Amino acid sequence: MNHNASNPAKILIIDDEKCLRFSFERFLSAEGYQVSTAAEFDEALSLLQDNAFDLVFSDIVLGGRTGLELLRVLREYDQSTPVVMVTGFPHVDTASEAIRLGAYDYISKPVVKKDLLQVARSALKYKHALDREAKTRTNLAAIFDSVKDGLVSVDEAGVVTDFNGASRRVCGLGDDDRGEGLDSLAMLCSGKCRELLNRTLNERRPLMLERMACEHIERPEQVVSLSTAPLQNTDGEFFGAVMVVRDETRLNDLERSLNKRQSFHRMIGKSQKMQEVFGLIENLAQVPSTVLIVGESGTGKELVAEALHLSGPRKNRPLVKVNCAALSDTLLESELFGHVKGSFTGAVKDHVGRFQKADGGTIFLDEIGDISPRMQLRLLRVLQEKEIERIGDSTPVKVDVRIVSATNQDLEEKIRCGEFRQDLYYRLKVITLGLPPLRERKEDIPSMVEHFIRHYNSELGRNLQGVTQEGMQALMDYDWPGNIRQLEHAIEHILIHCKQSVAALDDMPVEIQQSRSLVAKPADESGEQEQQAVLAALDKTAWNKAKAARLLGIDRKTLYRKIEKFQILEPACPA
Numbered sequence: 001m002n003h004n005a006s007n008p009a010k011i012l013i014i015d016d017e018k019c020l021r022f023s024f025e026r027f028l029s030a031e032g033y034q035v036s037t038a039a040e041f042d043e044a045l046s047l048l049q050d051n052a053f054d055l056v057f058s059d060i061v062l063g064g065r066t067g068l069e070l071l072r073v074l075r076e077y078d079q080s081t082p083v084v085m086v087t088g089f090p091h092v093d094t095a096s097e098a099i100r101l102g103a104y105d106y107i108s109k110p111v112v113k114k115d116l117l118q119v120a121r122s123a124l125k126y127k128h129a130l131d132r133e134a135k136t137r138t139n140l141a142a143i144f145d146s147v148k149d150g151l152v153s154v155d156e157a158g159v160v161t162d163f164n165g166a167s168r169r170v171c172g173l174g175d176d177d178r179g180e181g182l183d184s185l186a187m188l189c190s191g192k193c194r195e196l197l198n199r200t201l202n203e204r205r206p207l208m209l210e211r212m213a214c215e216h217i218e219r220p221e222q223v224v225s226l227s228t229a230p231l232q233n234t235d236g237e238f239f240g241a242v243m244v245v246r247d248e249t250r251l252n253d254l255e256r257s258l259n260k261r262q263s264f265h266r267m268i269g270k271s272q273k274m275q276e277v278f279g280l281i282e283n284l285a286q287v288p289s290t291v292l293i294v295g296e297s298g299t300g301k302e303l304v305a306e307a308l309h310l311s312g313p314r315k316n317r318p319l320v321k322v323n324c325a326a327l328s329d330t331l332l333e334s335e336l337f338g339h340v341k342g343s344f345t346g347a348v349k350d351h352v353g354r355f356q357k358a359d360g361g362t363i364f365l366d367e368i369g370d371i372s373p374r375m376q377l378r379l380l381r382v383l384q385e386k387e388i389e390r391i392g393d394s395t396p397v398k399v400d401v402r403i404v405s406a407t408n409q410d411l412e413e414k415i416r417c418g419e420f421r422q423d424l425y426y427r428l429k430v431i432t433l434g435l436p437p438l439r440e441r442k443e444d445i446p447s448m449v450e451h452f453i454r455h456y457n458s459e460l461g462r463n464l465q466g467v468t469q470e471g472m473q474a475l476m477d478y479d480w481p482g483n484i485r486q487l488e489h490a491i492e493h494i495l496i497h498c499k500q501s502v503a504a505l506d507d508m509p510v511e512i513q514q515s516r517s518l519v520a521k522p523a524d525e526s527g528e529q530e531q532q533a534v535l536a537a538l539d540k541t542a543w544n545k546a547k548a549a550r551l552l553g554i555d556r557k558t559l560y561r562k563i564e565k566f567q568i569l570e571p572a573c574p575a
Contacts, residue, residue, distance in 0.1 A: 008034040009124050010051070014044040014058040014067065015086065020109070024057060027113050028120060041065035048074055053081055055123050060087040060094060068094075071101045080130045082123040086111065150245030152193075153231070156238060158182040158201055170247050172218060190215040193226055193243060200228040200241045206458050210451070211248055213265070213310060223248045265307040267300055268448050271441040277304070277433070284431055285311035290383070292368075292428045293406040295435030296546055298485030301406040304433060305364040308404055317361030320354045324375075325367035332375060334391055337382075343392020355388050355399050362402045368428065369409035369420065376421045383427045403428070408546065438480040438487065439555060445476055448484065452491035462495050467503040474505050478512050481550035531566045534559070543570055 011033050013024045021037045028035050036051070038044035041062045048056070048070075056074070058067035071083050082104035087094065098106055104123050107115060144151060150167030154160055159181050163173050172188045182194050196207050209226040216222045225246045231239050264278040284291055285308050293301045302321065309319040327335060330344075338353030355363060371379065382388055383403065387396040405428050414420035438445070449472070453464050467475070480486055490509050498507040505513055533552065541547035549559040562568075 008032050009054040009127075010034045010036070011055045011057070011120065012044070012047060012051075012053045013037045014039075014056065014062065014070070016040060016059065016061070016063055020059075020086075020111075024111075024116065027116055031117060031120070033120070041070060044070055045073065048078075054127050055120060056081060056083045057086055058083060060085055060089075060098075068097060068101060071098065071103060075102045080127065080134065082127050084119055084123060150247075151242065152197070152245070153240060153242045154182060154197060154201070155240040156201065158198065160185070161240065166247075167245060170222070170224065170245050172216070188217045193224075193245065196226050196228050197241055197243050200230055200243075204230045204238055205461065206230070208454060208458060211265070215315065219249075221249060265303065265310060267303050267307060268451050269441060269444040270447060271436075271444050273436045273441050274444060277435065280433055281307050282311055284308060284433070286313070288402050290402070290428060290430045291404045291433055292431070293404065293433050293435065295406075295408065296437050296483055296550070297408045298483030299435040299437055300484050301408075301435060302364065302366060304435065305362070305366075305404045305406065309362040309364075309402075314361050314402060318358050319362045319364065320358035321364045321366065322354055323366045325370040329372045329375060332371065333378065336375075337378070337388045337390055339391035340393045343390075347392070351390075353388065353390065355382065355401055356397065358401045359399050360401075362404055365403065365405040367407060368405040369407040369411055369414060373421070376424050380421065380424045380427060383424070409544070410546070437555070438483045442476055445487070446472065448487055449475060449491060452488050453495070456492050456495045460492075460495055463501065464495055464498060464503060465501045467494070468505070471503055471505045471508060474508060474512050479555075527566075530562070531568070534562050534566065535568065538563075538568070 011028055013021050013028075013035060014037070015021050015024070016039055018039070021039070025035045025037055036047060036053075038047055041064075044058070044062070047053075058070055060067045062070065067085055071085070074081065074083065079102070083102070084105045084107060085094075085098045085103050086107055086109060088109040104126065105119055107119055144162070145164045147164055148166055150164065150170040152160065152163040152167050152171070152173070159179060160173075160177055162178065163171075167173050171193070177185055182197060185194065187194060190213075192209060192212060196209055200207050206227065206229040208228075211223055211225055214222040214224055225248050226243060227246075228241055228243045230241050233239055264281065267274070267278070269275075269277070281304060291308060293304050295301055305321070306319065309315060322332075322335060324332060334347075334351060334353070336353050336355055338356060339347050339351050341347055341349050365379075382399075385396070386400070387398045389396055411420050411425050411429075415422050415425060449467065453466065456462065457464055475487075475490075482489075490512060493509050494503045494507050498504075534548075537548040537551045538545070541551060545559055546556055549556045552559065554562075
């Protein structure tokens with residue numbers, strides 16, 4: 001605290017020697033300080049309890065009491081006022097005890113004026129620094145608590161160091177949680193916020209999760225967005241992390257009521273087609289019906305399966321995913337249904353299948369159109385009987401599993417060719433959920449570009465601000481045969497190659513730079529050349545019309561019109 005005429009520092013002198021009190025008061029008053037004195041313990045204690053002092057000088061011996069006792073009492077409610085002990089009989093033990101109790105310094109009688117003033121200036125400077133630090137902490141705490149978003153900080157060991165009022169409301173944190181490790185907190189939610197903070201502590205980089213359902217016990221409808229960042233001091237040393245929790249529940253509810261949600265779980269899309277998909281997912285999530293998700297590769301079928309699971313009553317049970325196209329017939333059978341030890345060569349121990357692992361939850365069978373006739377039959381029995389048999393064991397095992405499957409193939413066409421069982425098809429497609437290709441919802445591209453830029457800025461440690469108008473137009477013009485997956489890879493390519501803060505057309509993959517020439521056919525192309533191009537594409541893709549259309553750079557409806565125009569006949573299915 002500054003000592004000036006308008007705001008002099010207040011000093012208390014405690015000593016049973018009147019002459020010493022007088023000398024101290026005269027020396028210090030001459031320097032502009034406001035000085036009070038006390039001759040004994042009780043008088044001093046009364047003054048300390050009724051007034052705020054900036055500095056205390058106290059004799060060690062105070063009649064039948066001691067200055068050390070006074071110091072001990074003072075420190076019970078005041079940690080900042082510096083106390084300088086004064087004694088005529090200096091002793092090492094007394095000095096060390098005074099310092100242990102929190103004395104600022106220790107001086108011996110007789111006290112020289114120069115030494116007294118030097119100690120006073122030093123102690124008051126120390127007190128001023130403490131007051132300034134306390135004021136800064138108070139101001140920061142007020143700012144911290146005034147932020148409407150939840151703020152939670154942890155040290156580098158994952159111990160909660162602080163949180164604000166909003167995080168009490170949004171996250172349910174209480175005073176007892178300060179000083180607790182993240183992993184020992186009794187979370188009332190899914191715990192994804194804890195996972196994100198732990199990742200930031202481990203990887204020392206910012207992370208984000210947008211529009212996430214909390215699954216909070218007390219507020220089950222709560223939706224939040226999370227962002228985390230590492231904390232560094234002025235020397236660049238890492239000392240923890242902070243998390244911002246933004247309550248998006250009201251905005252999410254409003255967007256849902258207006259059918260204008262920008263995102264749903266991990267899917268992004270404000271187009272009418274995606275609003276309809278979001279609404280259908282919400283309805284289907286509440287019933288146990290089997291769902292078949294159809295759509296081209298890269299349209300986000302796995303994300304739909306996740307949203308179906310996480311939006312429904314099975315969300316706290318397992319979601320087990322199986323890529324049917326990635327496993328051989330034998331491996332797929334073992335993975336789905338499990339096996340017992342010795343049931344085939346290499347079966348050295350019992351293996352629990354994914355149907356059993358998903359019991360009570362959901363199993364997602366991706367690329368269902370690629371399973372063999374034998375596996376189709378086994379799967380049909382599971383759907384009919386709600387039970388499985390492990391390889392090498394004839395004992396049926398009951399399973400309570402919701403089945404969600406997905407394909408990018410035309411299963412009806414495969415049925416006509418005898419490649420897929422019709423009875424299984426109708427069991428799988430109790431409800432069909434179709435995902436539109438990206439070229440049919442291009443108004444969603446800017447939002448997706450923004451999302452992927454944020455994601456890869458975080459992943460790659462970049463700071464790309466966006467793309468030029470010409471670049472965005474190229475992204476909008478391109479037909480995206482690989483759909484959202486291709487768009488994501490394109491944005492990753494851009495962040496790797498772009499050296500400026502805004503990406504231009506030159507930073508984009510070659511196929512996007514050439515999109516206008518790829519999409520548009522030459523105006524003077526003859527009918528014969530066009531017919532040959534269509535035939536070649538159909539032949540190359542074994543008459544898979546979706547793939548042929550992508551190869552030609554057109555949509556499937558346009559391909560069907562060309563087939564009709566040129567009266568192209570599909571070859572008979574192979575015997």
